[in-house]
Amino acid sequence: MxxxxxxxxxxxxxxxxxxxxxxxxxxxxxxxxxxxxxxVEREGxxxxxxxxxxxxxxxxxxxxxxxxxxPEIPYIIPDAFAGTLGADLVQALSLSQLQEIGTEGEEYxxxxxxxALEAAVQKSPADEHLKELKRYVDLSPAWQV
Amino acid sequence: xxxxxxxxxxxxxxxxxETIEPMPSPEQDTLWDALDEIFDVEALEREEEFLKLDATLxxxxxxxxxxxxxxxxxxxxxxxxEDTKNLxxxxxxxxxxxxxxxxxxxxxxxxxxxxxxxxxxxxxxxRALLGVPETPSTTQETAPPLPSPxxxxxxxxxxxxxxxxxxxxxxxxxxxxxxxxxxxRPEPLGSPSVxxxxxxxxxxxxxxxxxxxxxxxxxxxxxxVHYSDLRTPxxxxxxxxx
Numbered sequence: 001m002x003x004x005x006x007x008x009x010x011x012x013x014x015x016x017x018x019x020x021x022x023x024x025x026x027x028x029x030x031x032x033x034x035x036x037x038x039x040v041e042r043e044g045x046x047x048x049x050x051x052x053x054x055x056x057x058x059x060x061x062x063x064x065x066x067x068x069x070x071p072e073i074p075y076i077i078p079d080a081f082a083g084t085l086g087a088d089l090v091q092a093l094s095l096s097q098l099q100e101i102g103t104e105g106e107e108y109x110x111x112x113x114x115x116a117l118e119a120a121v122q123k124s125p126a127d128e129h130l131k132e133l134k135r136y137v138d139l140s141p142a143w144q145v
Numbered sequence: 146x147x148x149x150x151x152x153x154x155x156x157x158x159x160x161x162x163e164t165i166e167p168m169p170s171p172e173q174d175t176l177w178d179a180l181d182e183i184f185d186v187e188a189l190e191r192e193e194e195f196l197k198l199d200a201t202l203x204x205x206x207x208x209x210x211x212x213x214x215x216x217x218x219x220x221x222x223x224x225x226x227e228d229t230k231n232l233x234x235x236x237x238x239x240x241x242x243x244x245x246x247x248x249x250x251x252x253x254x255x256x257x258x259x260x261x262x263x264x265x266x267x268x269x270x271x272r273a274l275l276g277v278p279e280t281p282s283t284t285q286e287t288a289p290p291l292p293s294p295x296x297x298x299x300x301x302x303x304x305x306x307x308x309x310x311x312x313x314x315x316x317x318x319x320x321x322x323x324x325x326x327x328x329x330r331p332e333p334l335g336s337p338s339v340x341x342x343x344x345x346x347x348x349x350x351x352x353x354x355x356x357x358x359x360x361x362x363x364x365x366x367x368x369x370v371h372y373s374d375l376r377t378p379x380x381x382x383x384x385x386x387x
Contacts, residue, residue, distance in 0.1 A: 026169070026173070027169055028168065030170065079169065079173045079176065079177075082170065082172040082173045082175070083176070086176070095209055096209075099208060102206070102207030107184055111180045115176065136212050138229065138230055139213070140206070140207055140212040140215075140233065141206045141212075141215070141233050141234070142195070142207035144237045145184070
C-alpha cells in the first residue's frame with residue numbers, strides 16, 4: 001500500500017523524476033512520511049529519495065541534512081521546514097547548501113527556509129552559525145523576492 | 146499493513162485497496178499560509194525570470210562572495226539593515242532587467258536614505274559590481290571612483306557571462322586598423338578524406354625477393370610456366386591436350 005503510494009510519487013522511477021511530483025510528499029505529515037518510508041524499506045526499496053524530499057521524516061533529521069548530496073538539496077520540499085522541527089532543521093544547513101538552493105531552488109523553498117531561519121534566530125540569537133546563514137540570506141540577491 | 150508500522154499516522158482507509166489519506170500537520174498549513182502571503186503573482190513571475198537566467202549568472206548571484214561584496218558596499222555607505230536588504234533586492238532587479246541600467250543613478254540617489262553625493266558613489270559601486278559601464282553623462286557629473294572593494298575580491302557580475310559582440314554599425318570609428326597580411330591559415334571545415342601529405346608506410350612488410358619465373362614439368366610433357374606462387378593444378382589430360 002505504502003509502496004503503491006510511493007510509486008505514484010515517482011520513488012521507483014528514480015530521484016530526478018520525483019521533481020515532477022515535488023509536492024506529492026508535501027501533503028503528508030512528518031510521521032506519515034516516516035511510516036511510508038519505513039514501509040518502502042520493508043519492501044526492499046531504497047527510502048532515500050523520500051528522505052531527500054522530506055528530511056524531517058528521517059530518524060536523525062539534522063544529521064541527514066548535513067550528509068545530503070549537494071544536488072539533492074534544492075529539491076527538499078518546503079514542508080520539511082515547517083514549525084519547530086523546521087527551525088531546528090534549518091540550523092543543520094551549511095552556507096554551501098544555502099548557496100546551492102539560491103542557485104537552483106525554487107521560491108517556496110527559499111521562503112520556507114527564511115521563515116524557519118527567523119524563528120531559529122529568535123530562539124537562539126547568539127548562535128554564530130545562524131547569524132552567518134541569516135547574513136547570507138539577507139544579502140544575497142538570489143534570496144530576495 | 147503489519148508489524149511495527151505506525152498505522153495511526155498512516156490513517157489507513159480500509160478495504161481491498163488501502164490508501165493513505167493526506168494529513169499535513171497544522172504547522173505545515175501555517176507555513177503555507179505564510180508563503181501564500183509572501184508570494185503573489187508578480188513575485189512568482191520575478192522568480193520565474195530569475196530561474197531563466199544563465200546558470201553561471203545565477204550561481205554568481207547566489208554565491209557567498211557576491212553577498213559579501215554587497216555587505217561591504219552597504220557598510221561602506223553606512224546603509225541601514227533595511228536599506229541593505231533593499232540594495233540586495235535592487236541588484237536582483239537590475240540583473241533581471243526589471244530596473245534598466247540607466248536608472249542606476251536615480252535608484253542609488255533616491256532609493257535609499259542617503260544624501261545625493263553618497264548616492265552617486267553608491268551608483269559607481271553598483272556599476273562596478275554589476276559590470277555596467279558608466280555612460281558619458283554619468284562620468285561628466287561624477288568624481289573619480291573610489292577604490293572599490295569588489296574589484297579586489299570578485300569580477301563584475303556581467304563579466305561571468307560571454308560578452309556580446311558589438312555590431313559593426315555600433316563599433317567606434319577607426320581611421321586605420323593594421324591587420325596582418327598573412328594571417329593564420331584557416332582550418333578547413335572538415336578534414337579531407339584523402340591526404341596529400343607524404344606518410345610513412347608502416348603497414349608494409351619488408352620487401353620480398355622478387356619472384357623469378359621458373360619452368361617445371363617433365364621434359365616429355367608440355368611445360369607449364371609459373372609467374373607466381375599460385376599454382377593451378379592441371380590434370381594430365383588437359384595438360385597433354387594443350
